[in-house]
Amino acid sequence: MSVAFGRARPPYRLRRLAGDTGAVVLAVVLLLWWLLPVYNMMLIALDPEGKTAFTGDIWPSAPTLEAFRGVLFQRYWYLQDFWHQLGNSFFIGITTMALTVLIASLASFALGRMRLGRGGVISTAALLIYMVPAYFLVIPFYLLMHTYGLMDSLWAVIAADVTFAVPYAVLILHWYGRLIPMELDEAARIDGASPGRVYLKIYLPLMAPALAAVGTYALLTAWNEYLYQFILLSSPRNKTVAITLATFFDNEDTPWNYPVAASLLYALPPIVIFFAVRRYIAAGLTLGGVKG
């Protein structure tokens, strides 16, 4: 064949060796690329004075965990509410997750299993909202929260996060729900189960992987979201770690090891959660990505 193709190819083993070497080189470059910003933060956090320059040592010569201790025991004045604000972040994240799973599963049950309305219209509407960048609504949202009396309230942030997570969740659950045979529902209905019972006893257990995916998605977006928290929350007791960190960085003369250490600690929960449930997330993200 290769003769007919008119071009000599190097022997298979040589090609394979070259390919493998290339892959290893690429992998090293990629690892550097992905980890460099995190590595940079580790260096700053471990430096006793929080210097941002690279000293030339790959591992810092005098590393200290003082910054992490300072954050955890709230020793630095800027971070005196760290645990409380971390609690606020958790409250927003977990409430968003619970509400998203509840609202989206109810809606997708009504749309997909009870055949309420035409799925096409609803999924197009959900898609439209999903596509709207969150930032587009931030100004009217901000003014409406004034009207609703929800300024400086964690619930305003939760409302925003739920609004942007639910359409995506409905889409994913709607698609995933098609994998579950309708006959199960129909059998239960014939046995006299109400729609509520079918939802609780059949739909929710069978949808568990998809619910885990959308729940984690909602939790991660709420945790990583910054603009709405920044705009909507103002009093120290209602602030979250995300905003405190951002205000920190406006202040050029603060020792930078503290905010960096806090920022790294703040990044831990989403990373732990992500890697714990990555199977579901990957399935959720790419669910229906391409028709088989």
Next chain:
Amino acid sequence: MSSTPQVLAAGRGAVKRSWRPSWHRHLSGSEFAWAIAFIVPYAAVLIAFAIFPIAYGFWMASSPSLYVQLFASDEYWDAVVSTALYVGIGVNATMFLALLLSGFFMRRSRWVKALLVVSMLPWALPAQTAFISFHWMMIYWGFLNSVLEKLFGIHGPDWLTYYWLALGANIVASTWKTMPFWTLILLAGRMAIPQDLYDAADIDGANGFRRFVHLVVPLLANLYLVCTLLATIWMIGDFNTPDLVSGGAPVDGTKVLATLGVEYLLEQGNPGLGVAVVMTGLPLLIPLGILLIRRLHAREVQL
């Protein structure tokens, strides 16, 4: 990761859809009440927190004088140019690199799979953490300049005081953060290409490059287009990267529409003008959205 192919294989087309009558002929009275009760929370959230704010936004930005004021300011046109450059370069660089990278992840060894898990780290990291790190690498006494000096003896520039370098920093940071997500989506698309096609190409003597051009590119074209459209829409609405990485430096040069709108609200107390900034993006966004929805409904691709 292992469940992904099965899920993909069982997409929309794999499930036979039987024809069913719409609800008004199908649902009886009590069932209809149940269905309505189930849909009410969803509808209430969308109406109160999405549709109402959208309508309110349109009403706020309905005065023509706002646009006269906006179009007369240099600041606005600077932001338009910066947004166009940021999104135009950023989206295409991200998507093209993601396409190439997804090919790398098709390799079957175990360590490549482990690497794929690590690659999701930027995506899972909170934006504040990641972008602040980028910001500090680029400042004068930052990581980048000290590495340049230690390794090559070069005195680096003050990166964020030059327009193109600051814009480049934003683009690089955005690529760093979003590329893993698109790589994963395109990887899923590649995995859905039947192995027979690769085998056939192999027998015909196609090398890696020809296989990419004649097999992968045509088959992934639709998915690639959809991802690019979605990435464009999201990047136009990206507030975090320009705000946290360059912070608009130098002298508000790299400010984009997203940060300009929020600035009008918070610093100038002029929410109407802020919404007007958003509205001027609509002539671009609406066609993109329509194209995207049509592509999604066309067939083959869902997201």
